[in-house]
Amino acid sequence: MRARAVRMIVSVVAVVCVVMGLPGAFFASVSIWASEQRDLEVAAQRIVQSIDRRNAAGESTDAESVAALVADQNEGRDELSYxxxxxxxxxITDETEPTGRTMAAFAESPSGVSVQLTSSASGATARILWACGMFGAGMIGSMLIGLLMARSLSRSLSAPLIYLAAQAEQIGSGGVRARVEESGIEEIDLVSEELARTGERMAGRLAAERQAAADASHQLRTPLTALSMRLEEIELISSEEEVRAEARTCLEQVERMTNVVSELLDVSKRQNGGQTEAIHILEVFNTAREEWEDQFKAAGRPLVFLDEAERPILADAGKLGQVLATLIENSLRYGDGMTRVWAHAGSSKRGVIIEVSDEGEGIDEALAPDIFEKGVSGHGSTGIGLALAHDLAQAMGGRLELKSNIPPVFTISVAAIPASLDPDRVMPEGPLISMGRRSRRF
Structure with missing residues (x-):
């Protein structure tokens, strides 16, 4: 948008400069030429009048006196013939022929005296070129000023829109804390206020849905648990095999129903709980360092965190921390050597890539394509950790991928916002909560 606004404003300024500047330069040139021509005609008329006065006074009119009259009326012209x-x-003539382009003037008196002057147009041409140069410089200066004003205006327009997009993203993710300062642009402020009202309405609906889910969980799980216990009791105390078989069958159905209810409630929580906010990567890194640094020291392995992106990101700090914890824990259990967590700018300059790597043996080639599938594990574990981390990354709008299997390199792609935008303005700070060795705002 910024580039488009700059191009549009500069184009308008350029059109105005061309429409106003070129005709102005043309009419200025015509005016200068007409002024020079008029001055030459006035000089010829004065010479005629001077000769008439001489004749009336009986003074001689020879070549020398005429040359003196012409010299008096020359007014600095370098080349003039008459x-x-x-x-x-x-x-009486002067045979000196002016070079280059010339202009001529003719004057005649009733007594029969006639004067024809021919002068070089170099002075008029120089004045015309100077005037055109001034017009050209003015056009270029106007375009430069227009460019600077366009860039300033585009920044003042794009920054509120970026904040507005962040606010809309927060509301779309279920968050309602997004508040931005007034931009001073009425239309953008109206949209921001409407988004805030929409967020408040969505917050009420989400709260009602979550409360309904909690109530459903309580109302369904409690009787199902009681029913399961009753069926188990029947299975244990009954002496008839048919009754015991029927109780086992009913118990299996109840357990299946319990699992279905749990899965449905978990899906609802995942869909309604995806919230992202503008955060600093170092906050997540510091939390992960405090959690895993001691364990890596006990294992005799280095754990390094590098933030070369130095840009705020849009993510869920809790989910991102869980994803990093899964990758770091896998590196501690199954990797070797130094574990490095490195954040750097993405190729599109609109995202940030967080790489987690170590110097271990890596992941088998046959296992790599299905590494994020549930139940897939190369070390006999449950195979749930990476699958859950993959889902969490997607839930906050990011992406978890295996960049290299030997050595193992996992990448987390998240959205970034310009470093000039303070995350605390997109998401205001909450209360200060103690976190042990340091404090953090939520």
């Missing part, structure tokens, strides 16, 4: 006809005298 043809003067005085009645009773020979034609």
């Amino acid at each position: 043809r003067i006809l005085v009645p009773g005298h020979n034609l």
